[in-house]
Amino acid sequence: MSQILMTLIWYLMVTAAGYLTLPLAFRFLKFLPDRGFTFSRSLGLLLWGYIFWLLTTFGLLQNNAGGVLFGLILLAGVSAFFMRGGWFEFKDWFGTQRRLILTAESLFLIAYLSWTVVRAANPEIIYTEKPMELAFINAILRSPSFPPFDPWLAGYAISYYYFGYVIVAMLIHLSGVPSSIGFNLGIAMWFGLTALAAYGVLFNLLSGILSTNKPAESNRKAVGWALLAPLFILIVSNLSGLLDILHARGIFWQRNPQGVLESSFWKWLGIQEFDQPPPEPLSWTPKRTYWLWWRGSRVLQDFNLLNQREEVIDEFPFFSYLLADMHPHVLGMPFVLLAAGLALNFYFSFKKQSPPEPSVLNWLKDPHIWLSALIFGGLSFLNTWDFPIYLGLFAGVYVFYRYLHNGWGWQRVGDFVFVAITVGILGILLYLPFYLGFSSQAGGFLPSLIFHTRGVHFWVMFAPLLLPILFWLLLQGGGYLRPGLRWGVLLGSAIVAAGWILMLIASKVIELAGLIGQTWMTAADTNLARMGQTLTSLSGLFFIKQGGSGTELFQAALLRRISAPGTWLTLMIILIFVFATIVTLRRLYGFSLASENDPVRSLPEEDQNRGFVLLLILLGAGLTLAPEFFYLQDDFGTRMNTIFKFYFQTWILWGIAAAYSSAILLQRFHDGRGGVVKIVWVILMACSLIYPGVMLPAKTGLLRGQPVSLTLDGKAYLQRDEPDEWQAFQFLWEMPLGNVVEAVGPQYNPQFARVATHAGQPGLLGWEGHEIQWRGTAREMGSRRVDIETLYQTSDWLRAREIIQQYGIRYIYIGPVERSAYRVSENKFSANLGLLFANSNVRIYEVPDALVEKTP
Amino acid sequence: MMKKNSFSLNGEKVLYGLILIIGLALRLIQLGKLPLSDEEARLALQAFGLASGESSPFFNPDGGYLITTTGLFFIFSKSEFLARLIPALAGTLICLIPLAFQRLLGRKTALIAAFGLALDGGWLAASRQAGSHTWAVLFLLAVIWAVSSRRWKMAGIFSGLLLLGGVEVWKGLIPLGVAIGVYNLWFRWESFAWNDVWLSFRNNWKEFLTWAVGALLVLGSLFLILPTGWSAMGGGLISYLRGWNNPSGVSVGMILTAMLIYQPISTLFGLIASLRQIKKSVSLELFLTIWSFFALIHCFLYPAREVLDVLWVSLPLLGLAARLLSSLLRFNFDQRIAALIYGVVVLIFLMFTSQNIMRLFSPGRVAVNTQPEIIAILAALLFVIISVILIGWGWSTRVAGYGVTWGLLVWLMLFWLSGSFHAAGLGENPETNPFRRGWFISEADLLKDTIGDLSELNVRSRTGLDVMAIGLDQPAMRWFAREFTNFKFENTFQPQIQSSIVLTGSSEGVVFGENYRGQDFHWQVQPIWDLMTAKEWMQWAIFKIAPLENKMIFLWARESLFPGSEISNEVQP
Known part of the structure; x- marks a missing residue:
């Protein structure tokens, strides 16, 4: 399948999910001027993902393309159910909103395609936390059931908010694209979804107010002005780009008598790298470092009492999409905007009806509350941090209107707590299986x-x-x-x-x-x-x-x-x-x-x-x-x-x-x-806009007037630079699931945990630091690091067999990294195990079932 | 009149009864004789696992087959016969489907079509293999019948069951949908009375949908026992769509060849009927022509095509052929005796031609001089042509036309039935059957007997000896292994291996610590279609013989298992 076709298939899948969910959005987001049209894709993906995840968790669906498609059919059925009787209204609305629909569709398509090109120019899944994200996706793809296995800690399930990865894996399942391509298509798709949802929030806010006397004209204007939202959220960046070019040009730098550049301004500013003199010759084009674009996410500086620097991350969306780590904060973006849209719908509902009294039973009878709980609960599974934030917005809307109606009193605090607790608990209950296996x-x-x-x-x-x-x-x-x-x-x-x-x-x-x-x-x-x-x-x-x-x-x-x-x-x-x-x-x-x-x-x-x-x-x-x-x-x-x-x-x-x-x-x-x-x-x-203008070409090579080779395959670099390992990973991908052992090393180093990541097999131990972050403790890892080292280095087969049996290891991987990390004693493996795969750099031994079965 | 009608009805019933018996017999006789191929075993193993209470992480898309076969395996023993029983029963029921369309087709046409379905090689082949082909056809036709007779409840149930037919459903539904669309757009919709059907549907869609969803959910999960079966429904469509990107390697030429060799009557007469209707423009024929056209186009375009897909083409073609044949098989004109005699003469000459063709391409033939046979073939054919012209010109075109048609028809029927026998796997050389999916498992019985003998000799049970298969983890081997109590699979050869019997896919790199004796078996064979010469193609068409490629397996038995060895004597009491 050509990558262009894959790109098209992803567009069609998400668009189909959006249009199948549109009746649902039309019914439940009815107070919004766009009737939920701009949120239907995000809503569709969230509900589709929820149905698929929940039914698979309960063993009712299989974690394969068939299960994914069944989930979509089920969603379409639910949507059709809520559509009953409203078809003609739906049809009429569609007829009158052509301008909005066309603009929104164009925005989504352009955003998606343009970011596909950006990803294709630098598709490597290698640095920062991309290996972790690909490992999660591959683990979800290969898990026979949910919860999916932890790719870096064999024997355990993922302990992380992984809903976003489930949705991406779902699309990969259905489209049949390799995960290394799905990863990049996913980033581009999320860029498009975020643009569309941001557009939707602003359109709904602006519709009806830009020309108060003429609603139709106001609506028309809002269609155009709403494009500012994706601009501000996705493209506009912090001022580090401006600082970067000023710094590169030597602005505010003076030479002292020794000819050294000095600057009290840059010293006062106190941003790392900018407090050092710019490289010469001075130029308007920053050339400080290869990762020029990185500094934008580290403009904040924390110092302790001893003036030791502590790292602070201040990512903003353009940086995140440029970096293209498929991290929960990115995966959550379209859905937090959906949550904002939902809160706006709740807000607008009070234009037509008084805020309901805080009564649990009455609220539970309202299907809108259940949908809200599903969306807010989904945020927790996507990126737990977002859950209280947007629940707070939702509760804030209620309190705001209650305040307008009834004035201030401590009861308003009670109102806030009531909404937050009611919707919050429902949201947690709806995703309970996730919480049962999650430790923070x-x-x-x-x-x-x-x-x-x-x-x-x-x-x-x-x-x-x-x-x-x-x-x-x-x-x-x-x-x-x-x-x-x-x-x-x-x-x-x-x-x-x-x-x-x-x-x-x-x-x-x-x-x-x-x-x-x-x-x-x-x-x-x-x-x-x-x-x-x-x-x-x-x-x-x-x-x-x-x-x-x-x-x-x-x-x-x-x-x-x-x-x-x-x-x-x-x-x-x-x-x-x-x-x-x-x-x-x-x-x-x-x-x-x-x-x-x-x-x-x-x-x-x-x-x-x-x-x-x-x-x-x-x-x-x-x-x-x-x-x-x-x-x-x-x-x-x-x-x-x-x-x-x-x-x-x-x-x-x-x-x-x-x-x-x-x-x-x-x-x-x-x-x-x-x-x-x-x-x-x-x-x-x-x-x-200096930051996007300078950093996009700097990272991708695009817009420089030079030819850039484009591919969406995030593993293409591996095939090019490490063909033996790539071949071994491809081979292992086809093999039955089994615990694989490979060298253990420091986190963020893509050489480690690479087998588990790319081959989709549960690794005995991946990045330890990340495991601690996900689980809050190192207890589960036990002595794995030492045992792995012993397994590779010992010449004692009995000791090696003991470790193999202890962890139920099925595949023993010996590649260049293992050989450089350990003094590998391979004889014991070759004398006692079958050689499953071999090329000039990699050998994989397989442990027979009979040996593994002896595990107590 | 009353008496005649009554007699006719009874006669028809008898004929349909006969069709049912023939159809059932041809589908059930020696159904379990041939070992399951990888494709069949993949499905059967899953049903086997489900029946044994294993939780299967991934369902194949053939939900209907799996669920019903699981039921069979649960109640009865697990055998090749039961693994193929559901397709065979569905294939038998398909033979009776024309009865349901009697009003639309005409009674004689329906009867001819039913005979065709009962005896045709393609349909027999599909019915005698584990899979969903017959399931999909049966329920698609059932849905069409229920919809056309406005039985919405039935239509719903059949639709639900249809969707359990896996990937095959979509191979049939999509060309049919396109054909209906084209017919609707470009030709007359009203003539089929579809307007009434549509109006009825608009009033009853809820009933239809409820029953469809109900059937899908309840039957698709074996009464909610196996809810993962729901995923299989989606899996069918996904597999179909993926097929557009996964070429199967089956050529278009192979499809056409199979149609001509195994389904000559429906292909030839169907084609004539479709050409004839262009002139006459009869709505049913027109629709069947469009359907067969799009089914054929789909077959050509779909990269993951398999030979059995011709069934979707042959279905409308069979309808067309049956319509044509029903008009040709008329015996109520004046000179029918003369036509019959002339037909017999034509048949004799055609048989003579056949005999010479067979001699010409006989596999054992060593003679270099082929001239006598060629002259004989040409002379016989020339005689037929000249006699047709002369009789038609000098005597009666009707006698000439009917005579030659009947003669040709009988001759084709003989050829067709011979092909059907082969396609059913009942004749010789079943490995050259093009309708068979995947490699033919060749010497499974011999392998089983060899292991059984050794086992009996050593552990007094034909299935108790420990066997290890290395690098042979394929469904057919897994199915083969199910009868042995101590059969293990490994991917790699372990140096410290100690199993009594070891099966390997290759003899290279096999170095045992102890003494083992080896024997090779032809495990999987299949014709080398791509490398066959024109002569070999002719030999295959006539004798069903073709050059084969095969995959060997090697059986290694520990020296001590054989009589006379020291250890062997020790373990024997």
Whole structure:
């Protein structure tokens, strides 16, 4: 099958899934102006994946193409069931929305195809975490049943949020493409799906407000302006691209008398690599390093008390897609936008009906709630971090309307908890089999005492989104800010202050716990002593990560935050503006509620939509403010992952808000202020598009005017560079499932775990560091590393046989990596085992069933 | 009149009864004689596993076959006969399907078609192999019948069962769908009364759908015992679609050859009928022509084609041929005796021709001079041609036409029945049957006897000796192994091997620690179709003989198993 045909088949499959689910979207997302059309593909994939996964988990379907197709047929059946009686409405809607449909379809197709070309220009599945992702996909493809086996820890099931991989594997199953091609098609497909869903959210927000008097014209305008959402979310990037070219050109660098380049600006900026002089001769084209594009995802810098650098990840979508790691945060993108669409639908539903009273029974009777639970629960299985975030948005919508209706009271907190718990528990129950086999490394929240984001880094990261949002918040008019400003200031300041206070208290508690632990350690009671030891070590670990303890640490933490207040001040201002506007809306709403009996329609359309945008901004502000004070404890012990996951979602939420703000600003303001805004906006766009403009050619070789060889096969490099190994992997792929043993080495090194990854066989041990991350402990790995080393090196067949039997090893792989990692004693294998495969570099021995069966 | 009608009806019943008996007999006689090929064993093993309570991770797409055969295996013993019983029964029922279309085809046509289906080589071959071909045809025809008679409940159930027919269903459904579409678009729809059917469907689609889904879910999972069978339904379509990218290696020429050699009557007369209808433009013939055309085109285009796919072409062609034959087999004109006599004369000359052709291509023939046979063949054919012209010109065109047609028909029937006998696997050289899927398993019985003898000698049971097959993990071997209690499979030759009997696919690299004796067997054979010369093709067409390629296996028996050896004596009491 040619790769062009494969690309087409993937398009057709996902499009078919979308259109088969459209009746369902039409019914359940009926309050959206697009009736869920732009979300139908994401919804279709999610529901299809859910049906397939659940039925396969329960042994009702097989993990093969037949099972996948049956899942789709079942989905079509469910969709048709909900379609009954609504066919003519559906047909009418289709007839009147040709422009929207055509634009959305074109956007999806162009985004998908263009990113297919990008992937084809650099398709290698080799670096960063791509091996892990391919290993998951291959394991899912080859698992006879679910949960799928862990490819890097034979004998165990995957302990990770793997739903996205199930969906990709599902498409690979059905299309029959090799997984190494499916991987790249998957990335391109997700790019297209994200573009479409982002477009959908903004279209639904803009529809009806761009030309208030003429709905049809407004709709037509929204079709075009909504394209800003995929632009802001997927293409617009942080300002590292701008900094990169300024740096490369030597801007702000001066030569000292010794002829060495020096710069106080770049030193103050404090971003790694940029604080070093640029390579000469100076040029507008950055040439710092081969991985030039990497720096964009590391503009934030954390330093502990000792000024030791801690890595912080600040990926944004363009970087993620350029990197093309098929990681859960990428796989979740179309679905978090679907969740945002669902929340918007929930929000719009209150235009036509009052918010329902919080009653569990009534809510459970509503099929919309079940669908919501299915979508939000799916987020947890896709990328667990997203689950509470978007559940929060959903609950926030409810609270927002309840607030508008009933005003503020502690009951609103109860409303929030009610929605979050009801939908959250349902969401968990619907995916219960996943949770039964999932163990997480998360271990609560820790105060982020010394670590904080400097304002300049925050602005380098978010300026392209922050500026349009701030302009919009400011230029929406004093009428929206002034009436609620007092409350806004109060709430905004209180939240930031609360963050400070809670962080300090929590840090003090940890310090105190350490001290108490020390006294308990000497206690006669062994349990108390053990507890004391635990407390002391936990407290000690926390302060080690902070780089110190005591008064010095607390003082330094406060001093650093006060001397670099940009982030929390920015966020405080945003909070003030948002709260002020919300309070104003309530006043306007309350006024209209008192004056008219039809409260919903009395509020102008734009003001209603404004509320949702404010919620997006508020949630984004919350996600960026939270890691200023607290972070999730994981195996890294720093806020690296918290920043990564929270900032990434903030980019999506603020991306929509920024696109909305831009559309309003560019549409509405035609006076002097508008002119300034437009100029600033154009400059800002230009600056934020430098990164894609420079890094895309840098990574892929495209757009350089030179021929680039294109292939979608992520393993083509292997076939070219390591043909013997490639041949061995292909051979093993065809063999029955069996535990395979290969050399163990450091994580992120693609030479290790390569057999299990590419051959789709459960490896005895892959990247240890990753196993610890997935399981939160190294317990399951036991002594595998040592045993594997012994197996290869010992000349004692009895000892080797013991290890083989202990782990039920079926295939013993001896390739160049094994020979360089160990002093392989091969005689014992050749004398006692059958040689299954051999070429000039690789030999694979097979353990006979009789030998494995002796495993106790 | 009443009496005549009654007699006619009874006679018809008797004939259909006869068809049923012949059809059943031809399908069941020695059904389990030939060993299962890899393709058959793959299915049978899965049913065997399911019947034994194993949880099968992956269902083959042939859900209907699997589920029913699992039931059979569960109740009865596991044998080749039972593995092929469901296709045989479905094939037998297909013979009676024309009865259901009697009104549409005409009584005589239906009867001829039923005989054709009962005796045709292709249909016999399909009925005598484990697979879903006959299942798919049976239920597709059943759906067409139920839909045309507006029995929506039945149509639903049959549709559900049809979808359990695996990949074969789609090979039939798609050309049929295209044919219906083309017929609808370009020709008359009304003439088939499809408008009424469509209107009825619109009112009853819920009933249809409910029963279809119900049948699919309930029967497709063997009454919810094997829910994974649901995946098999989707698997059929997937396998079909993948087939567009996976060439099977069966050439278009092979398809056409099989049609001409094994189905000469339906092919020849069907073709004539379809050409004739262009002039007459009769709607049924027109539709059957379009259907057979698209079925043939599909056969040509579909890369994963197999010879059995010609069944989808021969089905409408058989209908066309039956229509034509029913008009030719008329005996109520004046000069029928003369036509009959002339027909016998033609047949004699054709038989003479056949005899000479057989002599000409006889495999044992050593004579270089072929002139006498060629002259005899040409003279006989010339006589037939001249006699037709003379009788038609000088006496009666009707006598000439009917006479030569009947003579030719009988001659073709003899050729056809001989082919059918071979296709059914009842004649000699079953390995050259082109309808057989996969390699023919050749010396399984000999292998079984050899192992059995050694086993009996050493452990007093014909199946108890420990056997290890290395590098032979194929379905046919797995099926073969099921009867042995201690039969293991390995992919690689282990130096420390100690099994009493070792089977290997090659003698190279086989080095035992102890003394073993070896013997080779022809395990799998198949004709070398691609390398056959024109003469070999003729020999195959006439005698069903063809040059073969084969895959050997080697049986290695430990020296101590044989009488007289020291260890052997020790283990014997």
